[in-house]
Amino acid sequence: MAPETPNAKPKKTAVPTQPAGTVRDLPLVALRETVIFPEMIVPLQVGREKSVAALNAAVAENGPIALVTQRQADQEDINDPSELYTVGTLAKIAQIVQLQDGTVRAIVQGQGRLRVEGFSSTSPHLRARIVDLADETPTGVEVQALMRTVQAQIEQYVANGAPVPPEAAVAARNISEPGLLADMVAYSPDMTTEQRQELLETVDVIERLKLVSNFLARQIEILELKGKIQSEVKSEMDKTQREYILREQLKAIQRELGEDDPQQAEINELRDKVEAAGMPDEIKARAIKEIDRMSRIPSASPEVGVIRTYVDWLVGLPWNVATEDQLDIREAAKILDEDHHGLEKIKERILEYLAVRALADKIRSPILAFVGPPGVGKTSLGRSIARAMGRKFVRMSLGGIHDEAEIRGHRRTYIGALPGRVIQNIKTAGSNNPVFMLDEVDKIGMDFRGDPSSALLEVLDPEQNFSFQDNYLEVPFDLSRVLFVATANLLDPIPAPLRDRMEIIALPGYTQQEKIEIGRRFLIPKQMENHGLTPKNIEITDETMTELVQAYTKEAGVRNLEREIANIMRKVARTVAEGRKRKTVVDRRKLEEFLGPPRWEYGELEAEDQTGSATGLVVTEVGGDVVAVEVTKMEGKEDFILTGQLGEVMRESARAALSWIRANATQLGISREIFEKNTLHIHVPAGAIPKDGPSAGVTMATAMVSAFTGIAVRKDVAMTGEITLRGRVLPIGGLKSKILAAHLAGARIVVLPRKNEKDLRDVPDEIRKSIKLVLADSMEQVLEAALRRKPRPLPAEPPKLVEGDKPLKPEPESRVRRTTFPPAEQPPVVVQRATPD
Numbered sequence: 001m002a003p004e005t006p007n008a009k010p011k012k013t014a015v016p017t018q019p020a021g022t023v024r025d026l027p028l029v030a031l032r033e034t035v036i037f038p039e040m041i042v043p044l045q046v047g048r049e050k051s052v053a054a055l056n057a058a059v060a061e062n063g064p065i066a067l068v069t070q071r072q073a074d075q076e077d078i079n080d081p082s083e084l085y086t087v088g089t090l091a092k093i094a095q096i097v098q099l100q101d102g103t104v105r106a107i108v109q110g111q112g113r114l115r116v117e118g119f120s121s122t123s124p125h126l127r128a129r130i131v132d133l134a135d136e137t138p139t140g141v142e143v144q145a146l147m148r149t150v151q152a153q154i155e156q157y158v159a160n161g162a163p164v165p166p167e168a169a170v171a172a173r174n175i176s177e178p179g180l181l182a183d184m185v186a187y188s189p190d191m192t193t194e195q196r197q198e199l200l201e202t203v204d205v206i207e208r209l210k211l212v213s214n215f216l217a218r219q220i221e222i223l224e225l226k227g228k229i230q231s232e233v234k235s236e237m238d239k240t241q242r243e244y245i246l247r248e249q250l251k252a253i254q255r256e257l258g259e260d261d262p263q264q265a266e267i268n269e270l271r272d273k274v275e276a277a278g279m280p281d282e283i284k285a286r287a288i289k290e291i292d293r294m295s296r297i298p299s300a301s302p303e304v305g306v307i308r309t310y311v312d313w314l315v316g317l318p319w320n321v322a323t324e325d326q327l328d329i330r331e332a333a334k335i336l337d338e339d340h341h342g343l344e345k346i347k348e349r350i351l352e353y354l355a356v357r358a359l360a361d362k363i364r365s366p367i368l369a370f371v372g373p374p375g376v377g378k379t380s381l382g383r384s385i386a387r388a389m390g391r392k393f394v395r396m397s398l399g400g401i402h403d404e405a406e407i408r409g410h411r412r413t414y415i416g417a418l419p420g421r422v423i424q425n426i427k428t429a430g431s432n433n434p435v436f437m438l439d440e441v442d443k444i445g446m447d448f449r450g451d452p453s454s455a456l457l458e459v460l461d462p463e464q465n466f467s468f469q470d471n472y473l474e475v476p477f478d479l480s481r482v483l484f485v486a487t488a489n490l491l492d493p494i495p496a497p498l499r500d501r502m503e504i505i506a507l508p509g510y511t512q513q514e515k516i517e518i519g520r521r522f523l524i525p526k527q528m529e530n531h532g533l534t535p536k537n538i539e540i541t542d543e544t545m546t547e548l549v550q551a552y553t554k555e556a557g558v559r560n561l562e563r564e565i566a567n568i569m570r571k572v573a574r575t576v577a578e579g580r581k582r583k584t585v586v587d588r589r590k591l592e593e594f595l596g597p598p599r600w601e602y603g604e605l606e607a608e609d610q611t612g613s614a615t616g617l618v619v620t621e622v623g624g625d626v627v628a629v630e631v632t633k634m635e636g637k638e639d640f641i642l643t644g645q646l647g648e649v650m651r652e653s654a655r656a657a658l659s660w661i662r663a664n665a666t667q668l669g670i671s672r673e674i675f676e677k678n679t680l681h682i683h684v685p686a687g688a689i690p691k692d693g694p695s696a697g698v699t700m701a702t703a704m705v706s707a708f709t710g711i712a713v714r715k716d717v718a719m720t721g722e723i724t725l726r727g728r729v730l731p732i733g734g735l736k737s738k739i740l741a742a743h744l745a746g747a748r749i750v751v752l753p754r755k756n757e758k759d760l761r762d763v764p765d766e767i768r769k770s771i772k773l774v775l776a777d778s779m780e781q782v783l784e785a786a787l788r789r790k791p792r793p794l795p796a797e798p799p800k801l802v803e804g805d806k807p808l809k810p811e812p813e814s815r816v817r818r819t820t821f822p823p824a825e826q827p828p829v830v831v832q833r834a835t836p837d
């Protein structure tokens with residue numbers, strides 16, 4: 001209901017007075033979002049039929065009308081008292097005008113508070129039983145204090161810019177009735193309908209004054225804060241405008257003096273840097289364009305800083321700065337040997353690249369990927385390559401990266417945007433042909449922010465990286481001269497498209513002799529220097545180094561070996577600091593004193609020849625090892641038990657081996673009844689460690705044949721290879737690590753697939769010479785090398801006489817025709833059929 005001022009002549013009515021507490025029956029109009037107070041004159045526009053009928057009824061009765069606010073403003077029809085507030089206003093109708101559209105405009109004046117007791121009628125209009133609520137005019141000091149407080153708050157409320165007429169403060173000062181003063185605050189547009197209704201329902205005058213006092217205090221606080229904010233904003237705007245005017249005046253003065261302003265000087269400096277950067281013409285034009293745009297922007301604009309940062313990045317990149325490659329092959333080989341022991345394949349590949357680089361001016365840099373277990377020197381090898389080639393070295397760790405923008409950068413539309421880490425590292429290197437190491441490339445993540453591995457495809461593709469475009473720079477940069485070296489612990493997690501772009505070089509791990517040599521040549525001198533020791537203070541014997549590698553470390557690399565050496569150095573450093581003058585010779589006894597008892601037992605062969613046990617070779621994450629496969633047969637029903645936490649592939653290999661044995665039982669000297677009356681149990685020790693793979697097939701087959709035949713397996717034989725149902729021996733992987741493990745365990749004979757002969761070139765010569773290698777194509781050759789003697793085949797069984805599917809009945813002796821032969825001409829058993837008489 002929107003209040004409007006009527007234009008028609010008012011019809012005045014008188015309101016008969018009634019004592020408080022008297023129940024009367026009056027027409028009722030439900031108000032929407034409007035609360036009328038006593039002594040308040042309000043224009044109303046009424047459109048609902050029941051409300052129009054109620055107004056007309058009140059005029060006809062020449063009496064007052066009840067005005068009560070409804071709880072839900074959007075409710076159209078009121079039929080129950082609970083849909084209205086309990087307390088409303090008794091009003092007289094001062095004027096009423098019927099409009100042509102059927103609505104009514106009325107001016108009403110509040111007379112007093114009332115309480116609705118219930119409806120007496122809801123049609124054709126609302127009629128309610130109401131009770132008058134009279135205000136009591138309290139006296140006393142508290143009332144006077146509250147009135148003065150409210151009057152002062154109204155003045156302050158108006159003075160702080162409240163949306164009420166300025167005369168409201170004067171009117172408040174002239175009100176002497178406390179109830180009327182409290183009701184006056186309801187005129188404030190800051191008061192909500194719910195707050196007005198609460199004020200109307202507060203009959204107690206003192207409580208009503210306290211209520212409006214709290215409301216005014218809250219509004220005054222809001223207005224003061226609003227004024228403070230507006231004052232600060234205005235002050236900041238005035239300051240900005242003043243600075244602008246002063247800058248313009250400073251520019252005018254500098255022009256008169258013939259001096260450049262700071263912004264112009266900065267622009268000139270950037271132009272000089274662009275000219276000296278040696279960037280390609282199209283990129284130079286882009287930089288000049290950005291500088292020209294910067295010159296047209298006010299210096300106070302944030303865009304100036306964005307452009308300045310962008311141009312600084314363009315200028316800072318090494319567009320035509322490159323280091324000269326060290327092309328002396330012998331010197332490069334010397335440097336590689338000084339930094340790393342072994343790793344011949346990688347050294348050979350780098351020297352080949354340098355050789356081709358010396359012969360051909362333009363050559364695409366290879367994308368190398370070193371894949372191997374932790375601690376074998378992949379990361380440090382990158383630094384060694386850079387030193388051997390005379391190039392700068394930069395490293396970017398990719399472990400845990402999930403955001404594609406880490407590689408390509410953010411676009412300049414973002415606040416604080418920067419180029420990707422590829423461009424950042426190129427700028428740090430200061431040359432466009434560094435050795436760029438992408439560390440832990442197998443640990444790249446992927447989530448909703450993008451796939452960093454896909455962004456690396458362009459970086460590592462020689463067909464594309466000559467024009468690598470960063471999202472921030474938005475200009476191509478040539479990465480084709482960069483030597484990218486990636487490192488990874490595992491090959492499988494690397495996405496196939498990324499793996500296809502790299503030249504994979506495997507680092508299977510160091511041999512025991514290589515670890516001893518690395519410790520002696522690199523780790524011991526390094527740790528002696530770190531701990532302030534000299535060769536006069538400590539000596540570690542070769543036997544101690546062997547024991548240290550075998551019994552105190554179990555790894556493919558040398559990180560733990562370096563930690564244990566550092567542990568020894570700390571013990572010795574303490575004795576030196578305490579005054580010891582003599583050299584400490586670390587032997588096995590001292591080693592156990594410093595480091596405690598041995599922590600690891602390296603795989604060992606059996607002490608004696610064993611029946612039902614064969615030694616296999618496996619590859620773990622820390623290198624090769626030997627493992628015993630145990631087989632036993634027990635009386636009972638035919639069954640096949642596998643234990644030792646074996647994987648599915650290894651279980652299938654065991655079943656394939658058993659199937660071959662059963663198919664060739666006669667040649668192996670095994671009775672078929674053994675399979676039917678015995679339970680076979682295969683166990684691989686170290687049951688807490690998961691095991692899988694097909695390479696244990698020949699080992700399990702040998703152990704089963706030994707258990708069935710009772711022939712012992714030689715204690716000095718280790719073997720590896722996959723078996724098929726036909727008894728063929730197929731090639732396996734990790735041959736070098738397996739042969740090294742067999743050598744350390746003391747094996748004299750190693751049986752391996754013949755198709756792995758090509759992989760023997762990776763095995764050191766001294767190890768190949770110390771072990772007899774048996775190349776096998778079939779299980780017969782494996783058994784011949786592994787068993788103490790060859791199994792004796794069972795005699796051939798005579799063929800059974802059958803006719804169709806039924807055996808023949810024996811004939812009488814007289815009806816069988818016999819043929820005899822001399823002893824020298826006795827043929828194999830021949831059975832003749834009986835002939836009838």
